[in-house]
Amino acid sequence: MKRLGDMLLEPGAFSEIAIGNAALVRAMVESGVEIVTSYPGSPTPEIAEAIRSIPAERRPFRFEFSTNEKVATEVAFGAALDGRTSVVFFKSVGLNVAADSFVQLPLMDIAGGMVIILGDDPGANSSQNEQDNRHYALMSYMPLLEPASAQEAYETLKVAIRTARAHRTAVILRLTTHVCHMKGLISFAALDKQALAGSHNSGGGFLPVASECIPIAAAVFPMKRRALERLAELRLEADASALNSLMPGAAARGPGRIQAQGGSPAPRRGIIVAGLPWLSLRDAMEASAAEGRPDVLKLGWIHPLPTGLIARFLADHDEVKILEELDPVIETQVKALAFDAGLHTRILGKAGIEEELGEHTPTKVAAIMSDAWPDLFPMPAARPALPGRMAPSRPAQLCPGCGHRSAFFAVKAALGKDDITVADIGCHTLGHLPPLRMGRVLLSMGHAVSTASGLALSGRDLPGGRKRRIAFFMGDSTFFHAALPGIVNAVYNSHDVLMILMENGTTAMTGHQDHPAAGRNFNGPAAAIPVRKALEGLGVDNIREVDAYKQDELAAAVRSALDETGFRVVIAKHPCMLKFTKAARRRPGFKPRHVTIDQAACTKAHACVSLFGCPSFQVVKDGRVSVERELCIGDGSCKQTCPSGAIIDGEGGF
Amino acid sequence: MASAFNIYITGVGGQGIGFLAEAIARAADKAGLEVRGCDTHGLAQRGGAVASFVRIGEGCHSPLVREGDAHLVIALERCEALRAARDWLSPKGNLVWYDTSWQPLPVRLGEEAPIEAPEIEAICAALGAGHVRVPGGSLGDPRMQNCATLGAVARAGLIPGLDMGNYEEALADLMEGAVLAENLALLLGGC
Numbered sequence: 001m002k003r004l005g006d007m008l009l010e011p012g013a014f015s016e017i018a019i020g021n022a023a024l025v026r027a028m029v030e031s032g033v034e035i036v037t038s039y040p041g042s043p044t045p046e047i048a049e050a051i052r053s054i055p056a057e058r059r060p061f062r063f064e065f066s067t068n069e070k071v072a073t074e075v076a077f078g079a080a081l082d083g084r085t086s087v088v089f090f091k092s093v094g095l096n097v098a099a100d101s102f103v104q105l106p107l108m109d110i111a112g113g114m115v116i117i118l119g120d121d122p123g124a125n126s127s128q129n130e131q132d133n134r135h136y137a138l139m140s141y142m143p144l145l146e147p148a149s150a151q152e153a154y155e156t157l158k159v160a161i162r163t164a165r166a167h168r169t170a171v172i173l174r175l176t177t178h179v180c181h182m183k184g185l186i187s188f189a190a191l192d193k194q195a196l197a198g199s200h201n202s203g204g205g206f207l208p209v210a211s212e213c214i215p216i217a218a219a220v221f222p223m224k225r226r227a228l229e230r231l232a233e234l235r236l237e238a239d240a241s242a243l244n245s246l247m248p249g250a251a252a253r254g255p256g257r258i259q260a261q262g263g264s265p266a267p268r269r270g271i272i273v274a275g276l277p278w279l280s281l282r283d284a285m286e287a288s289a290a291e292g293r294p295d296v297l298k299l300g301w302i303h304p305l306p307t308g309l310i311a312r313f314l315a316d317h318d319e320v321k322i323l324e325e326l327d328p329v330i331e332t333q334v335k336a337l338a339f340d341a342g343l344h345t346r347i348l349g350k351a352g353i354e355e356e357l358g359e360h361t362p363t364k365v366a367a368i369m370s371d372a373w374p375d376l377f378p379m380p381a382a383r384p385a386l387p388g389r390m391a392p393s394r395p396a397q398l399c400p401g402c403g404h405r406s407a408f409f410a411v412k413a414a415l416g417k418d419d420i421t422v423a424d425i426g427c428h429t430l431g432h433l434p435p436l437r438m439g440r441v442l443l444s445m446g447h448a449v450s451t452a453s454g455l456a457l458s459g460r461d462l463p464g465g466r467k468r469r470i471a472f473f474m475g476d477s478t479f480f481h482a483a484l485p486g487i488v489n490a491v492y493n494s495h496d497v498l499m500i501l502m503e504n505g506t507t508a509m510t511g512h513q514d515h516p517a518a519g520r521n522f523n524g525p526a527a528a529i530p531v532r533k534a535l536e537g538l539g540v541d542n543i544r545e546v547d548a549y550k551q552d553e554l555a556a557a558v559r560s561a562l563d564e565t566g567f568r569v570v571i572a573k574h575p576c577m578l579k580f581t582k583a584a585r586r587r588p589g590f591k592p593r594h595v596t597i598d599q600a601a602c603t604k605a606h607a608c609v610s611l612f613g614c615p616s617f618q619v620v621k622d623g624r625v626s627v628e629r630e631l632c633i634g635d636g637s638c639k640q641t642c643p644s645g646a647i648i649d650g651e652g653g654f
Numbered sequence: 655m656a657s658a659f660n661i662y663i664t665g666v667g668g669q670g671i672g673f674l675a676e677a678i679a680r681a682a683d684k685a686g687l688e689v690r691g692c693d694t695h696g697l698a699q700r701g702g703a704v705a706s707f708v709r710i711g712e713g714c715h716s717p718l719v720r721e722g723d724a725h726l727v728i729a730l731e732r733c734e735a736l737r738a739a740r741d742w743l744s745p746k747g748n749l750v751w752y753d754t755s756w757q758p759l760p761v762r763l764g765e766e767a768p769i770e771a772p773e774i775e776a777i778c779a780a781l782g783a784g785h786v787r788v789p790g791g792s793l794g795d796p797r798m799q800n801c802a803t804l805g806a807v808a809r810a811g812l813i814p815g816l817d818m819g820n821y822e823e824a825l826a827d828l829m830e831g832a833v834l835a836e837n838l839a840l841l842l843g844g845c
Contacts, residue, residue, distance in 0.1 A: 001830040017676075017683050019693075125694065149717075182717040183679055184690035279716035286713055287720075362720040383722045384745065387776045391737035392766040394666070394758035396702030434759065609762045615701050618757045619764065628756060 005053035009060075013190040019183045020150035020175065021046035024089075024117065026188050027157035029060055032199030033087050034112070035079035036063045037072035039481065040510035041091030042126035043180040044119040048513070048522070056523060060200075065513055065522050068445075068481040069094035073116070074101050077170075080114035081213070083205035085165060089117035093444065095133050097482065103140040105170035106230070107223035108213050111205040113164030115157065116142075117173045122325050123359035125177050128425070128442065130358070132326035137172055137303040141227040143234050144172040144303040145243060148278040150182040156300060159243060167230055174302065176325070178359070179276055235304040243300025244309060249293035267318035267346075269294040269373065272310065272334065274302055277325050280365035287366070290376045294321075305333055314338055314345040321348040321372050325360040348372055395433055400616045401581070401635035403548035403574025404428045404502050408438040409612055409641060410551035411471070411500060411572075414558035418468045420455055424448035424483075426475030427509045427576075428502045435613040439473055446482025448472035453486070453495035460496070469562045471498040476531050477507040477515040484538070490567045491539050498561050499569045502548075503531060504576040512579045532571060540569055548574035549637045581633050593634025596650025597625050603644045612641040616652075627652040658714035659814055660723055662742040664705040665730030666756050667695075670800040673828070674728065675706030677804060678813065680824035682710045685816050692717035701756075703734055710813065726812055730799055731756050733769045739777040747783045748812050749774070752803045754790035786810060801825075801837040808841060818842070 007016050008026050018026075024047055028036060038048055051063050066072035069090040076086035095102060095118060102116070121127040137144035143163065147156040157173050164171040205211075215223050238244070251266070271294050273281055278298050285293055297313045299306070314320055314334070322331045331349040338345055350356060351371055358364065369377035398405045408431045415421070423429050423439025424446065431438040443451060452472035459468035474483055479501065490497055507513040514520045519528035535543055542564060544557040554572055561568040584590055595616075604623045608614065616632035617625050629652035639647045661678060665671045672693045682689040691708035707719050724742040727749045729735035735751035743749055751774065760766040771787065778785040788806045790799070807813065808821045818841075825837055 001834075002827045017680055017689070178692050178694075178717055181695070182690065182692050183676070184717070185683055185688070276716070280718070282715040283720065286715075361718050362716045366720060380720075384780060386740055386780050388736075388773050391733050391740065391769070392758045392760040394701075394703040394733065394737075396667070397759065399668075399701065435763070606764075610764075613759070613762075615756065615759075615762075617762065618755070619762050619768075621768070630754065631756060 003053065004050055005055060005058070008050065008054055009058060010188070011191050011193075013188060015185050015187045017183060018150065018186050019046060019181055020153040021180045022050040023150050023154035023186050023188075024157050025050040027154045027161070028087055030189060030191055031158055031161040032085065032196045033161065034061050034084040034200060034202070035076060035086040036061050037066050037075045037086070037088045038063075039066055039069045039072050039090050039094055040507055040513045041094050041119070042510060043121060043175070043177040044089050044091055044117065045510050045513070046180070047089050047117070049511070052522070063522055067516060069098040070101055073098040076114050077101065077105060077108070077110065079203070080110045080112035081108065081206050083111040083202045085112045085161060085199065085202070086114045087117060087161075088114065090119070092118065092120045092127055092131055092133055093129065095136055096444070099136070102136070104215065106141045106227040107215050107220070110164070110168050110170060112202060113161065113166075113168060114170045115160045115164050115173055116170060117157070117175065119180050120174060120176045122176050128444065130326060132329060133172075133174060134302060134329045135327065138329070141231050142170055142172055142303070143231070144174055145300060146174045146275045146302045147179060147300060148275050148298070149179065150184055151186050152300065153179055154186060154188070156243060159241075163234070163237070167234065169230060176276055231304050235307060238301035238304055238306040239308040241301050241306065244306055245298050246309075246313070247296040247298065249295045251292055266292065268316065269376070270297060270313055270317040270320045271295070271323055272297045272299065272313065272320060272330065273323040274299040274330065275325060277323050277360035277365055280360055280362040281323055281369070283362045284366045284369050284377055287380065288377050290378060292376055294373070294376060299330070302330070305330065307337055310334055311337060311341050311343070314341070314343045314347075317345055319346045319348065321369070323360070323365065323368065324350070327356060396430060397433065397613070397615055398427065398430050399578045400614055400631045401577035401633045401637060402427070403504055403572065403577065403637075404431060405436065405612065405614065406551060406574065406637040407500070407502060407548040407554060407572035408436040410548075410554040411558050412436065412438060413551075414555040414562065415471070416469065416562075418466060419562065420459070420468060420470050422448040422452040422455065422470065422472035424472065424474050424478055426478055426502070428473050428475055431473065435610055444482070445478050446474075446486060448474055449483050449486030449490055449497065449499060452497040453490050453493070456496045469498070470496070471500055471558070471562065474499055474501050476501065476503045476505065476517055479531055479534075480516045480529075487535070487540070487567070488538055494566060496565050497567060498558070499567070500558065501531060501569060501571045503571050503573045506576050506579055508576045508578065512576065535569055540567055542566060542568040543571065544569070545571040545573060548572040549635070551640050577633060577635060592629075594627060594629055594632045594650060594652035595634055595636060595638065595647050596627050596652055597654060598646045598648050599624060599654060601644050601646035603646070605643055607641055607643055608638055608647060612638055614638050624654060626654050629653065657711045659710040659725050660714070660719040660744070661708040661710070661726045661728065661813070662705060662719055662724035662738055663708065663728045664703065664734045664738045666734060667701050667704050669730045670797060671704050671706050671730065674730075674800040674804055675708050677821065677824045677828060678708050680827050681816050681820040682708070682813070684820040684823045687815050688712055690714065690717050703737065705738075710815070726750070726807070728803060728807060730754070730803060732771070732774070733758055733761070735774050736769050736777065739774055739781075739783075743778070743781055743783055745781045745783065747781065748786070749778050749783055750786040750788065750803060750807050750810075750812065752788045752790055752799050754799065798837065798840055801840045805841040805843075
């Protein structure tokens with residue numbers, strides 16, 4: 001059996017099948033990075049899993065999951081300020097949390113250099129939006145590099161680290177979901193022991209008296225000037241960088257070279273592309289039966305753009321298509337560049353809103369290129385008409401035995417018809433789906449407390465003398481991540497809201513990372529900060545705590561709390577059963593448990609299916625309910641939802 | 655592109671789709687073939703539909719496959735077999751599916767009828783595609799469904815250029831001891 005941890009520390013050069021996220025860790029090891037931080041969020045948590053695969057005593061850098069992305073950025077910054085090269089990684093929307101500190105980084109003199117690895121999520125595979133974080137690079141004057149594949153991710157991170165060190169600054173490595181998760185054979189370089197010895201233990205550079213990085217008022221301008229000058233220097237580096245490549249196409253031969261009408265030569269065509277869309281484009285070019293093939297300028301250096309290189313490419317072509325995922329960030333700059341340089345190249349940008357939506361998959365790029373140049377990219381033959389229906393949709397859902405489902409079921413029973421619930425981010429977001437439909441609005445991590453506070457202000461005196469009560473859901477990891485300021489505000493300003501804290505003891509959605517209440521951090525045992533104690537410390541005096549499986553008790557607690565005023569908390573507590581069951585399965589002597597349906601007692605009311613909605617319950621043609629053994633974990637939280645008591649312990653099935 | 659062989663692997667979160675993709679990618683690498691691929695697993699453990707792509711051979715670049723262009727579709731669940739055959743299976747390709755049913759919500763709520771095997775067979779017929787159904791339910795441990803299905807793919811030789819030894823080596827990269835022995839038995843001998 002091959003072990004990832006051994007591979008990441010292998011002294012010699014080698015090739016191995018790996019995903020982009022794992023390859024990044026090898027780049028950190030090779031580059032002598034000393035401090036790494038993160039907050040878990042897809043598509044980046046596998047970077048931490050790869051780090052975990054290296055036994056702690058052999059790990060060449062320190063890693064932590066910080067409480068949120070801003071904190072992680074600041075920890076990485078502090079270490080780099082003192083001379084130690086650091087890396088921080090998190091998901092796309094994490095940058096919004098980090099932004100307040102992040103945008104200041106280019107003003108600083110960061111002796112060790114730091115790299116921010118961003119996992120952007122075109123297609124919103126696992127995010128609440130598909131924001132294009134390249135805008136942040138422009139706004140903050142921070143360099144940004146973007147690879148197109150797992151191999152390039154590994155190589156580009158090494159360039160980013162070198163650049164960050166050389167310019168004593170912060171550099172963004174922007175990845176997208178399917179670059180993070182792309183798998184293939186990756187060629188890794190050998191470890192350079194001498195270089196590593198030189199780069200390690202490089203702290204102590206930030207001096208108590210001589211060093212100062214305080215951008216206040218007039219002091220901002222020399223710092224901003226330096227950031228802009230650095231950007232100008234980096235533009236020259238970008239122009240010469242091997243991260244950009246120019247790939248000549250092929251002219252059409254014979255009669256095809258002359259256009260049928262008018263007899264003028266075919267236009268010289270080129271494409272500017274970056275990131276994963278380049279691989280979609282390559283597939284489209286190789287699938288095309290057309291004789292001619294456009295030239296391609298593939299960019300790896302996105303900010304500052306290599307303007308000299310781009311200007312030459314424009315000058316050499318009559319038509320240039322800019323194939324760009326999400327927002328027209330490159331397009332607008334290239335158009336401005338063409339204007340300034342007086343170039344008359346026809347620049348084809350985005351043809352409409354569709355090109356700003358979703359991921360540039362091979363399917364989508366084939367369609368985009370066919371729209372732009374149908375002669376070079378003929379549409380593939382249409383798919384034959386297929387008989388029958390589309391497959392029913394299968395949205396993600398709460399796992400069998402999930403405490404959140406049990407809690408939602410109980411809370412729903414306690415709410416009045418005018419009451420409103422506010423969702424937050426975590427597994428419990430899935431409560432908004434049928435059949436539970438709990439949580440009606442979602443902005444961001446931790447928003448719920450304050451969105452609920454505003455709804456409560458409005459709900460005090462609705463037209464017609466109506467009143468409405470507001471409850472919101474909050475996970476225990478998010479509680480520490482972003483809810484604390486909102487909670488303090490709600491206590492301080494006396495907002496009439498009920499927080500239902502869904503405490504499952506872990507960061508479940510992103511793969512069960514520990515959080516500050518867990519009593520463990522990434523590196524071992526740690527002081528636990530129980531959520532209840534934290535709330536009490538913040539001055540919350542109305543707290544109830546109920547096991548989420550005890551639905552009557554939980555519903556009673558919510559009913560009482562809803563009628564009270566001020567900031568109230570009901571903690572609906574149950575361990576994450578996915579994590580719990582995985583651990584139980586590994587223990588010797590594990591016996592699977594199930595429930596079954598007492599068919600004699602079952603009235604086919606289907607409350608288990610249509611109200612509770614555990615995926616273990618399957619409905620057969622005659623209306624009988626069966627329990628799928630492969631899904632049911634025998635937790636029994638469903639038993640109390642059956643009006644006729646027909647769910648009993650058993651062997652699953654009918 | 656002509657020489658590329660595209661595989662689309664799908665099922666429900668928790669069925670071990672990622673493992674199946676990893677085993678196939680490694681087997682292709684053992685056979686000395688170029689390989690790339692990608693798991694799509696945003697909410698993988700929450701019971702949603704999940705998929706992995708594996709592409710083998712020269713002349714393929716993206717880790718993702720173009721819709722309707724998968725020469726082999728492997729599905730570990732009935733409804734997902736129907737979805738994948740409709741959206742991803744190429745004409746004259748092959749579908750291998752493990753026949754278990756984890757009903758999606760619209761079926762459980764009675765909004766949609768349960769999926770039946772003939773619906774899947776009809777899509778394959780319309781595409782002129784091959785069709786292998788692996789009967790479900792006979793495995794002691796549902797977590798071995800993926801390996802049982804891999805066995806069906808391997809024994810039928812449905813991935814060009816890969817022989818049984820490549821699959822065995824791939825599994826030995828990924829597991830050890832009794833677990834490896836059990837899975838090798840499934841690979842070689844069926845259920």
